[in-house]
Amino acid sequence: MQEFYNHQEIEQQTQHYWDEKQLYRITENLSKEKFYCLAMFPYPSGHLHVGHVRNYTLGDVIARYQHLKGKNVMQPIGWDAFGLPAENAAIKHNVPPAEWTYKNIDHMREQLKQLGFAYDWSREFTTCQPEYYRWEQWLFTRLVEKGLAYKKNAVVNWDPVDKTVLANEQVVDGRGWRSGALVERKEIPQWFIKITAYADELLDGLDTLEGWPEQVRTMQRNWIGRSEGLQITFPVADAAPLQVFTTRPDTLFGVSYLAIAPQHPLALASAQNNPALQKFIEECKNIEVSESALATLEKRGVNTGLTATHPLTNEEVPIWCANFVVMDYGTGAVMSVPAHDQRDFEFAQHYDLPLKPVLSANSAWDYTKTAYTERSPLINSAEFDGLAFDAAFEAIATALENKQLAERQINYRLRDWGVSRQRYWGAPIPIIYCDACGTVPVPAADLPVRLPEDVTLDGVNSPLKEIPEFYHTQCPTCGAAATRETDTFDTFMESSWYYARFASYDQNSSMLDDRAKYWTPVDQYIGGIEHAVMHLLYARFLHKLMRDEGLVQTDEPFINLLTQGMVLKDGTKMSKSKGNTVDPKLLIEKYGADTLRLFSIFTAPPEQSLEWSDSGVEGSYKFLKRLWAFSVKHQTQICSINAADRSYVNWKEQSSELQTYRRELYQILQQATFDIERLQLNTVVSAAMKLFNLLVELSHHQAKLPASEAPFVQQPVARLLNKMLVVLLRILYPITPHITTRLWKDLGYAGKMHDAYWPKMANDALDIDSINIIVQVNGKVRSKISVPAEASEDDIKALALADEKALKFIAQNTVRKVIYIPSKLINIVVSA
RNA sequence: GCCCGGGUGGCGAAAUUGGUAGACGCAAGGGACUUAAAAUCCCUCGGUAGUAAUACCGUGCCGGUUCGACUCCGGCCCCGGGCACCA
Numbered sequence: 016m017q018e019f020y021n022h023q024e025i026e027q028q029t030q031h032y033w034d035e036k037q038l039y040r041i042t043e044n045l046s047k048e049k050f051y052c053l054a055m056f057p058y059p060s061g062h063l064h065v066g067h068v069r070n071y072t073l074g075d076v077i078a079r080y081q082h083l084k085g086k087n088v089m090q091p092i093g094w095d096a097f098g099l100p101a102e103n104a105a106i107k108h109n110v111p112p113a114e115w116t117y118k119n120i121d122h123m124r125e126q127l128k129q130l131g132f133a134y135d136w137s138r139e140f141t142t143c144q145p146e147y148y149r150w151e152q153w154l155f156t157r158l159v160e161k162g163l164a165y166k167k168n169a170v171v172n173w174d175p176v177d178k179t180v181l182a183n184e185q186v187v188d189g190r191g192w193r194s195g196a197l198v199e200r201k202e203i204p205q206w207f208i209k210i211t212a213y214a215d216e217l218l219d220g221l222d223t224l225e226g227w228p229e230q231v232r233t234m235q236r237n238w239i240g241r242s243e244g245l246q247i248t249f250p251v252a253d254a255a256p257l258q259v260f261t262t263r264p265d266t267l268f269g270v271s272y273l274a275i276a277p278q279h280p281l282a283l284a285s286a287q288n289n290p291a292l293q294k295f296i297e298e299c300k301n302i303e304v305s306e307s308a309l310a311t312l313e314k315r316g317v318n319t320g321l322t323a324t325h326p327l328t329n330e331e332v333p334i335w336c337a338n339f340v341v342m343d344y345g346t347g348a349v350m351s352v353p354a355h356d357q358r359d360f361e362f363a364q365h366y367d368l369p370l371k372p373v374l375s376a377n378s379a380w381d382y383t384k385t386a387y388t389e390r391s392p393l394i395n396s397a398e399f400d401g402l403a404f405d406a407a408f409e410a411i412a413t414a415l416e417n418k419q420l421a422e423r424q425i426n427y428r429l430r431d432w433g434v435s436r437q438r439y440w441g442a443p444i445p446i447i448y449c450d451a452c453g454t455v456p457v458p459a460a461d462l463p464v465r466l467p468e469d470v471t472l473d474g475v476n477s478p479l480k481e482i483p484e485f486y487h488t489q490c491p492t493c494g495a496a497a498t499r500e501t502d503t504f505d506t507f508m509e510s511s512w513y514y515a516r517f518a519s520y521d522q523n524s525s526m527l528d529d530r531a532k533y534w535t536p537v538d539q540y541i542g543g544i545e546h547a548v549m550h551l552l553y554a555r556f557l558h559k560l561m562r563d564e565g566l567v568q569t570d571e572p573f574i575n576l577l578t579q580g581m582v583l584k585d586g587t588k589m590s591k592s593k594g595n596t597v598d599p600k601l602l603i604e605k606y607g608a609d610t611l612r613l614f615s616i617f618t619a620p621p622e623q624s625l626e627w628s629d630s631g632v633e634g635s636y637k638f639l640k641r642l643w644a645f646s647v648k649h650q651t652q653i654c655s656i657n658a659a660d661r662s663y664v665n666w667k668e669q670s671s672e673l674q675t676y677r678r679e680l681y682q683i684l685q686q687a688t689f690d691i692e693r694l695q696l697n698t699v700v701s702a703a704m705k706l707f708n709l710l711v712e713l714s715h716h717q718a719k720l721p722a723s724e725a726p727f728v729q730q731p732v733a734r735l736l737n738k739m740l741v742v743l744l745r746i747l748y749p750i751t752p753h754i755t756t757r758l759w760k761d762l763g764y765a766g767k768m769h770d771a772y773w774p775k776m777a778n779d780a781l782d783i784d785s786i787n788i789i790v791q792v793n794g795k796v797r798s799k800i801s802v803p804a805e806a807s808e809d810d811i812k813a814l815a816l817a818d819e820k821a822l823k824f825i826a827q828n829t830v831r832k833v834i835y836i837p838s839k840l841i842n843i844v845v846s847a
Numbered sequence: 848g849c850c851c852g853g854g855u856g857g858c859g860a861a862a863u864u865g866g867u868a869g870a871c872g873c874a875a876g877g878g879a880c881u882u883a884a885a886a887u888c889c890c891u892c893g894g895u896a897g898u899a900a901u902a903c904c905g906u907g908c909c910g911g912u913u914c915g916a917c918u919c920c921g922g923c924c925c926c927g928g929g930c931a932c933c934a
């Protein structure tokens with residue numbers, strides 16, 4: 016062994032050995048339990064950052080641990096290669112997006128390899144390859160045939176100067192990021208997939224996902240936003256009646272106005288002879304598309320001058336046009352009850368609209384300050400007075416239904432998934448437009464629709480619109496000249512099914528095959544919390560679509576989910592724009608992959624954000640150096656112990672010190688096993704460090720012992736020393752696989768580190784003669800007593816009550832109660 | 848604005864989920880070794896008072912439940928993630 020820890024040599028040689036033996040190539044094996052471990056695949060932005068290091072280290076630790084437990088583990092890797100940054104880079108550096116992307120992938124692949132992840136590289140794929148995206152094109156054509164994909168108009172951010180559609184990210188303070196022009200809302204035809212048809216299934220499925228963090232399930236529930244309510248009709252003179260959806264029909268008598276979206280047909284019609292309304296609608300066009308922009312907007316509106324008839328009171332209520340009403344959500348019109356809805360309240364106050372309380376609030380309720388939104392019995396509601404929420408809902412619903420002025424309805428916040436992007440660097444939407452036959456999906460035999468890769472971007476239009484060879488085609492149905500769709504798919508399409516393709520990565524005649532049925536669902540999925548809703552919801556949705564095509568057998572794609580926190584430096588997210596990034600490349604050179612892995616696991620629990628610290632990295636490095644130095648020092652001893660015959664050791668006959676060391680070893684192992692099972696990996700490292708400290712202490716202890724007559728290798732202390740080290744190596748192996756693999760070999764342990772099993776507890780390891788009990792007086796720790804392990808509750812209480820220190824605090828007081836928590840504590844409750 | 852998290856020593860954190868607050872580590876200070884430095888090893892390390900034993904205070908803030916609260920409940924403050932075309 017080299018005297019000093021030479022991480023570069025160790026890591027290169029170990030990785031070379033893994034490659035040579037192809038240790039991580041995996042195939043289906045029905046005799047073993049499978050374990051599919053997947054960390055969200057990276058976008059090839061150019062360089063690996065420490066957030067990636069954290070993400071993939073977490074995955075690798077889990078994969079290697081599951082392997083030690085004897086599972087058939089698959090851990091694949093690939094590239095989420097389509098997306099906006101490639102187009103931006105193409106414009107900036109005048110290089111085709113494909114070229115830029117492939118170059119980045121080559122660079123990042125090398126960086127990933129240096130970190131020593133147990134990937135099956137033979138399964139690697141990139142989503143911008145036609146062999147991959149042809150299958151999502153195929154699935155999409157199936158959805159069109161099934162009526163689950165359709166085309167409709169939808170709003171986009173429109174830059175009126177550059178004449179281009181902007182992503183939300185490209186809108187800064189309501190203006191285009193390049194032109195600086197005020198962004199306009201523009202309606203264009205786009206493709207949608209009916210995720211709302213699966214809303215209930217996606218919602219109910221959340222209850223089965225017990226391996227997911229509760230917060231993610233809650234976020235998805237809220238995102239789907241199922242609500243039961245009433246769609247109520249308000250007749251309008253000389254116009255189509257207004258439909259509004261409400262979950263609070265109990266407040267119907269409190270309606271003081273209706274509000275419609277600026278894009279509502281009634282608003283547009285009414286604006287013809289209403290200049291003020293016309294102007295307002297124009298102004299509302301300068302709102303960007305994002306929901307947060309809409310929600311933080313100052314609530315404004317204009318009275319249309321029209322009125323609608325209240326369906327129960329027949330009173331005329333004014334119709335306002337308001338900027339906060341969204342056309343694509345619900346019906347584009349809402350009923351407003353200022354007394355019992357906070358947003359309506361604020362709007363009514365601003366425009367001095369009437370407020371009618373119709374719920375029995377506390378008599379002291381101040382309606383000049385805030386709305387009363389609790390569910391309470393009705394007042395001022397004619398025959399419905401006194402009814403509580405459920406009864407009122409029912410009675411009002413029935414009354415309206417009898418007049419055919421309402422329907423019960425279930426509404427979702429979830430909207431259908433718009434998958435059209437007016438961009439080049441994405442998978443072409445496989446649709447052909449024919450004058451005679453209309454919209455025709457590209458037949459399976461003609462797929463893939465290949466994206467031309469040799470292009471130049473001008474930053475305005477998609478190059479696809481300027482490549483006649485691309486968009487000129489024949490109609491597959493009638494053979495006439497026809498044109499292709501030039502929009503591409505949302506990149507969430509690629510990332511919504513890649514996990515399944517890793518099982519059937521080389522299958523060229525179908526999207527998936529039986530191997531996908533073996534490997535899916537993913538047993539452990541790992542990724543950033545920022546993907547809690549959108550990516551994870553779309554992936555769940557696509558899994559169900561694939562299931563309905565018979566391609567997979569389960570209802571959900573990911574059994575267990577670990578959402579890792581962000582990597583921060585100086586309290587903010589690491590990012591290029593903030594200039595606070597740390598380059599893993601330099602760190603790997605200086606400290607090695609094992610140090611980086613150890614640091615990212617040790618410094619914070621996986622789900623919390625991780626604060627980067629240079630001295631923390633140094634500390635992790637120091638630990639590995641100490642481990643190496645210890646091993647060098649004891650190599651001869653350990654090797655001879657490993658080479659010797661093993662005789663039985665009766666631990667009960669050993670010194671109490673030795674028994675204590677042994678018990679501590681197993682206490683630490685128990686903690687490490689408990690923590691790695693619950694994925695609290697930072698404390699697994701703590702356990703490893705504790706065990707190492709114990710090992711060092713034991714070696715000092717051993718040095719002080721008188722020379723024994725028995726040969727050293729047969730001494731119990733030597734056997735225990737060896738045991739501690741072999742447990743330590745296996746606890747550390749998933750986290751720092753290079754150094755442990757090398758030490759395993761150099762210290763003469765049998766077999767290969769890779770084939771070892773996770774250490775087991777010894778049956779008698781935790782047996783003890785006495786236990787320590789905390790003695791509290793009135794909840795404050797006052798003393799600690801040691802009692803025999805078999806002592807009864809009464810004995811322990813008696814001992815505690817007789818304890819000198821406890822007596823000091825009991826003093827003149829009377830003991831009111833004594834609470835005993837088995838094996839833990841006694842609380843003596845006293846008072847004067 | 849809405850939804851979801853988080854807040855514990857100088858710092859990263861732990862507390863097996865209502866039972867010893869601060870394990871493990873970093874930084875700092877002191878010491879050993881060394882001609883010296885680095886490396887390594889040993890000791891101290893929440894605050895206040897005290898030579899000490901020890902006592903009191905202490906988990907963002909205010910209040911509550913409990914024999915007992917970092918943990919549960921109510922109300923606030925601050926920080927972060929998401930909000931449908933960033934991925």
